[in-house]
Amino acid sequence: MTKNNDFEYRVRKGERVKIKISFKPASQSGSFAVLTLDGQTLHGSGSPATYEFTVVKDVQHEHTLIMDFTFMPDAPANAQYDVEVSGSNGGTFNFAVTKSDPIHDPAVVFMVVAG
Amino acid sequence: MKTIKHAFLVVGLVVLTCSTGIGQEQQADKTQALREQLRQVESTGVNGKSAIIQNLHKRTLLSTRKQLLASIDDDLEALRTMQAAVGNADAETRQDIDAQIQTLTLERNQLVARIEEVGGNSSATARSSGSSGSVGISSEPSGSSVSNSDAMTVDPHPPSSSQPRSSSTSNQPMGERPETIANAAPIPQQNIDVNNCKLTNTYKDAPELLVQRVEQAASDIVRNTNPDPNAKLRGLSGVYPYLMFYTVADAVLPTGIENAPAANIRTIERLQYLGETARTDKQVGASSRSSGSTSAIEKPGFARLLGFAVENGGILQDVNNSVITLSTSPYLLYTMNGGGDSVENYNRAGFLNRVGISASFNMTDSANPLANVRRGDLTEWGVKARLFGDRSTRSKRFQDFWDAKIRPFVEAKGRAIGEPINFIDNNAVLRPLRNQTREQLKAALVQLLNDSDYQSASEADKEIMLRNVMYCFMRASVYDPIRSNTVKVDPEARTQINDEFVPRVAQAFANMAEAKRLLNEGLDELYKSPLATFGYTNHRQPTGSDYSEFKFLYEQDKTVFGMLKIVGNAGLTMYNKPNPLLNQSRVRDFAAALSFEGAIDSPFLKNQPDLSKITYAFTGNYQRMRENEGIPGRKPDLSAFQFKLDIPIYGGMALPLAITYASGSETTNREHTRFNFGFKFDMDKLFALTKLVGNP
Numbered sequence: 001m002t003k004n005n006d007f008e009y010r011v012r013k014g015e016r017v018k019i020k021i022s023f024k025p026a027s028q029s030g031s032f033a034v035l036t037l038d039g040q041t042l043h044g045s046g047s048p049a050t051y052e053f054t055v056v057k058d059v060q061h062e063h064t065l066i067m068d069f070t071f072m073p074d075a076p077a078n079a080q081y082d083v084e085v086s087g088s089n090g091g092t093f094n095f096a097v098t099k100s101d102p103i104h105d106p107a108v109v110f111m112v113v114a115g
Numbered sequence: 116m117k118t119i120k121h122a123f124l125v126v127g128l129v130v131l132t133c134s135t136g137i138g139q140e141q142q143a144d145k146t147q148a149l150r151e152q153l154r155q156v157e158s159t160g161v162n163g164k165s166a167i168i169q170n171l172h173k174r175t176l177l178s179t180r181k182q183l184l185a186s187i188d189d190d191l192e193a194l195r196t197m198q199a200a201v202g203n204a205d206a207e208t209r210q211d212i213d214a215q216i217q218t219l220t221l222e223r224n225q226l227v228a229r230i231e232e233v234g235g236n237s238s239a240t241a242r243s244s245g246s247s248g249s250v251g252i253s254s255e256p257s258g259s260s261v262s263n264s265d266a267m268t269v270d271p272h273p274p275s276s277s278q279p280r281s282s283s284t285s286n287q288p289m290g291e292r293p294e295t296i297a298n299a300a301p302i303p304q305q306n307i308d309v310n311n312c313k314l315t316n317t318y319k320d321a322p323e324l325l326v327q328r329v330e331q332a333a334s335d336i337v338r339n340t341n342p343d344p345n346a347k348l349r350g351l352s353g354v355y356p357y358l359m360f361y362t363v364a365d366a367v368l369p370t371g372i373e374n375a376p377a378a379n380i381r382t383i384e385r386l387q388y389l390g391e392t393a394r395t396d397k398q399v400g401a402s403s404r405s406s407g408s409t410s411a412i413e414k415p416g417f418a419r420l421l422g423f424a425v426e427n428g429g430i431l432q433d434v435n436n437s438v439i440t441l442s443t444s445p446y447l448l449y450t451m452n453g454g455g456d457s458v459e460n461y462n463r464a465g466f467l468n469r470v471g472i473s474a475s476f477n478m479t480d481s482a483n484p485l486a487n488v489r490r491g492d493l494t495e496w497g498v499k500a501r502l503f504g505d506r507s508t509r510s511k512r513f514q515d516f517w518d519a520k521i522r523p524f525v526e527a528k529g530r531a532i533g534e535p536i537n538f539i540d541n542n543a544v545l546r547p548l549r550n551q552t553r554e555q556l557k558a559a560l561v562q563l564l565n566d567s568d569y570q571s572a573s574e575a576d577k578e579i580m581l582r583n584v585m586y587c588f589m590r591a592s593v594y595d596p597i598r599s600n601t602v603k604v605d606p607e608a609r610t611q612i613n614d615e616f617v618p619r620v621a622q623a624f625a626n627m628a629e630a631k632r633l634l635n636e637g638l639d640e641l642y643k644s645p646l647a648t649f650g651y652t653n654h655r656q657p658t659g660s661d662y663s664e665f666k667f668l669y670e671q672d673k674t675v676f677g678m679l680k681i682v683g684n685a686g687l688t689m690y691n692k693p694n695p696l697l698n699q700s701r702v703r704d705f706a707a708a709l710s711f712e713g714a715i716d717s718p719f720l721k722n723q724p725d726l727s728k729i730t731y732a733f734t735g736n737y738q739r740m741r742e743n744e745g746i747p748g749r750k751p752d753l754s755a756f757q758f759k760l761d762i763p764i765y766g767g768m769a770l771p772l773a774i775t776y777a778s779g780s781e782t783t784n785r786e787h788t789r790f791n792f793g794f795k796f797d798m799d800k801l802f803a804l805t806k807l808v809g810n811p
Contacts, residue, residue, distance in 0.1 A: 007349045073638065
């Protein structure tokens with residue numbers, strides 16, 4: 001996996017993609033993330049919540065993962081979801097979506113490139 | 116003489132334009148023929164054929180691409196000759212030439228990348244195609260020839276700076292996209308003039324959903340301080356799938372129903388994020404015995420103490436009238452161990468995350484509150500421990516509520532918008548259009564980021580320029596080509612978008628209003644759940660004896676007529692060193708307080724996103740001061756009644772008022788009535804409201 005920017009990655013067909021999501025500050029507010037991969041809800045497990053999928057599309061296609069992050073009223077202005085994206089062919093990347101960001105539901109794109 | 120010279124110049128220019136124009140037409144024919152030839156070769160299926168055939172196919176592809184490259188170079192050369200000739204005499208013609216140069220340069224760069232991708236040396240056939248004098252989205256350095264992929268300055272897929280650039284990916288970027296369509300007509304290159312586009316919105320009738328996403332992208336780009344343009348454009352990447360779908364849906368909207376109330380993309384309202392509501396009563400504050408407090412009763416919650424303490428470097432500072440209160444928690448130790456205030460640390464901390472410590476000081480220097488933090492000004496310090504109840508949205512009770520009641524709405528919304536995005540990816544016409552236009556829009560925005568007008572503009576103006584370029588591009592490159600059928604979206608796809616996807620999005624987004632209503636109810640319930648705290652406070656008396664206070668605090672909503680909240684305190688205080696000369700014994704006093712609180716809608720906040728209510732409270736206190744027994748001018752039994760009103764007067768601002776009657780005080784038996792008022796700013800709420808106003 002390689003990264004174009006926080007919301008755009010390049011992956012190869014057959015690659016396993018893992019996404020870990022954690023929230024801060026946990027002492028003040030809860031974590032409410034909902035992920036949708038290509039129109040289907042993606043369910044996570046564990047703590048921090050981990051989501052996985054395999055790249056099954058062909059080159060020139062892309063998987064789109066909508067990450068919907070809800071910030072509750074008790075979350076302070078600097079609350080944030082930390083996201084770690086990694087691929088089984090290598091590459092681990094991090095980004096954050098904060099309460100003050102204009103986009104709370106980025107459509108994260110995984111472009112399939114030739115392997 | 117001047118007139119004659121001018122006439123010669125015009126005639127010369129006409130002759131030159133005509134001659135190169137004829138040549139250019141013939142050349143364009145040749146280029147177009149080569150494009151068609153290449154498309155046919157590319158669409159020839161060789162999977163399952165022998166290695167010889169596959170190898171020949173590869174060589175044919177390479178050869179055809181090189182021929183096309185050479186032809187495009189000829190076109191570019193001719194265009195530059197015209198560009199030089201026309202100069203600035205004819206702005207319109209110059210603009211058309213510039214646009215054509217941009218288009219061909221982009222096509223050329225993509226071609227070069229594809230040639231290099233399969234190991235061909237593009238420089239063997241490619242001539243210098245320097246773009247000096249051209250404006251627009253040229254992706255190669257001015258005046259240079261493109262002999263390897265590193266020479267390209269616009270790389271739509273550069274590896275992350277944190278990722279080593281491998282040889283397998285360094286040649287890949289431009290070559291991966293746009294794809295060639297095997298069975299569909301080629302997508303025309305659509306480029307925009309960034310210099311003009313930045314000035315005005317050419318897609319004024321864009322659907323609200325599209326407008327919202329464009330605004331979000333522009334805001335994210337402006338706020339992003341990363342110097343790498345590709346990283347800076349994450350805001351565009353994060354919304355482009357939405358932009359694409361909304362624009363396509365707008366373009367395939369049947370004529371005549373643009374404003375029809377039926378579910379069409381133009382009538383769907385903006386999406387509001389959940390959780391953007393407001394609440395009152397969240398300050399930790401000084402205890403009710405502090406002179407600066409307008410509250411006659413102490414609440415059990417130290418709602419935001421832990422996180423506040425952490426985010427403020429361990430200490431929460433709260434200034435209330437003439438008292439400054441500093442608070443912290445032992446939980447801080449866990450956050451310092453790495454990971455910060457994470458769910459994992461919070462769960463690991465166990466009981467320590469239930470404990471808060473605070474200290475209050477008299478404030479004499481209001482300009483510099485921390486200057487008052489001196490031992491001599493210490494009025495009280497205390498410890499609170501949460502016994503049971505949790506009013507945070509992190510509580511299991513609320514998490515369960517979310518999973519059962521709210522999550523299904525959010526998931527349905529995700530599916531409703533995710534499906535058409537996936538549909539575009541599976542559509543032979545829309546997918547390449549998306550791949551191509553995304554890279555072109557990125558290139559256009561990179562050009563804007565480097566524009567001197569943009570760089571010297573205010574943040575607000577930068578956002579406007581970014582929005583204008585995005586509107587301009589989506590209109591010219593996606594909406595218009597589909598609407599005019601230059602890009603042919605088949606009738607089945609149009610029907611599916613209009614009759615299936617858009618209504619589903621409309622329904623899912625409308626349902627979010629219901630989700631928001633349920634969420635507000637859930638939050639209301641959460642804030643009304645029982646909460647009990649044990650508190651210890653050590654009161655420092657500069658002119659008397661210090662004493663300790665032990666208190667049990669309990670709060671429960673909806674217990675009186677199902678309307679009012681009941682808050683109860685009971686406790687006793689003990690002297691640290693009783694002074695017999697002042698009639699003091701170890702036990703100083705017993706005290707109890709009971710408060711009934713309610714809330715009504717605020718007439719001042721009608722049509723405002725702040726949902727704060729007017730809160731009112733009737734409170735009664737009883738205190739038995741043993742040391743006052745038999746002392747002239749004092750009363751051992753003290754009672755007080757208070758009516759308190761908290762009126763939100765504008766978003767994030769409230770006016771607290773309190774009137775208190777007391778039968779006496781600890782030091783006098785004189786009855787008295789006092790009136791307190793203040794002005795309260797809620798920075799979190801102000802921030803959330805500002806954001807809401809920005810995204811109405």
